[in-house]
Amino acid sequence: MGDIKVPFVDLVKQHETVKKDLIKAFQEAIDTGGFILGKPVETFEESFSQFIQSKYAVGVGNGTDALMLSLTALNIKKGDEVITTPFTFFATTEVILNRNATPVFVDIDPVTFNIDTSKLEEKISKRTKVILPVHLYGQVANMEKINEIAKKYNLYVIEDAAQAVGALRNNKKAGSFGDFAGFSFYPTKNLSALGDGGIITTSNEQYYEKLLRLRKHGASKKYYHEDIGFNSRLDAIQASFLNIKIKFIEKWNKERREIASIYTAELKNYVETPIIEENCIHIFHQYTIRTPKRDKLMKFLKERNIATQIHYPYPLHLQPALAFLDYHEGDLPESERASKEVLSLPVFPEITDTQLEYVIDNIKKFFI
Ligand SMILES: Cc1ncc(COP(=O)(O)O)c(C=O)c1O
Known part of the structure; x- marks a missing residue:
């Protein structure tokens, strides 16, 4: 009994089941020379949006960027307020501040640890533009209530679904409730890359088109920039790994x-x-x-x-x-x-x- 050790996660063991396929995918990437976007990313985006039941998915560099690009697509800027939870990973709020907007914190429900929707309405002001709930630990926040409030006050909803790939509420998957949802494939997440990775889901075609531009410097075609964007693409090799792991x-x-x-x-x-x-x-x-x-x-x-x-x-x-x-x-x-x-x-x-x-x-x- 004295020799037992329990790590918090065991990524080496996780990859044992899929190791051969991961190595094959790596070999294929070297053999084809396709490293940025391309087929593996498109395939993964299709599988992921099907899994979530969103119309579209856009692979990006990490979960933080997934939220950052969503806020950027909505043109959230200085003077705007975003209602969110203070009980989450720092990135949820960091992106709001990196847009020069102001996070407005609503306390959590002590039972679920998710944002307390009964305290949300009192924090809405003329400047409020977005509600950004987190599905903490893998349980979906009260999205029916959040969407109802958002509709009443004409606000956007961005789900931070970084911890919630596959979580359900009333038969709907996390990532299918809001205008956007950001997911993370950080190695310790339930579905993880072998490095950083992220994805945004949305069911709005215009946002989808804009996100495709934003992840590659705002370009709609080569060297033609419609927006000021980012360099935030899901690597082809990470998408290949995720195509293997999503089956599990x-x-x-x-x-x-x-x-x-x-x-x-x-x-x-x-x-x-x-x-x-x-x-x-x-x-x-x-x-x-x-x-x-x-x-x-x-x-x-x-x-x-x-x-x-x-x-x-x-x-x-x-x-x-x-x-x-x-x-x-x-x-x-x-x-x-x-x-x-x-x-x-x-x-x-x-x-x-x-x-x-x-x-x-x-x-x-x-x-x-
Ligand atoms: C709730 C939450 N939001 C955002 C992120 C950011 O994701 P990433 O580390 O992929 O940038 C994480 C994970 O690290 C997270 O747990």
């Missing part, structure tokens, strides 16, 4: 859900375990528990070679880089409390029964 996403998500249900059954009397909302399929990008004894539990597990992580230890409104926005401790109490209590446990599909049991036994041991 349903299986991997199912395995994550199975691990999650074992954790919940075993741990619900010891800690607060994740709540799955009605008519939702959570894909457990993270399996995140909460307990006021978080820091001690984390240390206890680390001493027993069990890796855990905190998503996220500092809510965004209290980040030093955002001090100029003048938020203070106490402004968004649920996000602040969550940041002190959450702990993500290893939930990768390849975790062994022995490793899973070891994590569960040690959490129980800590609380006895």
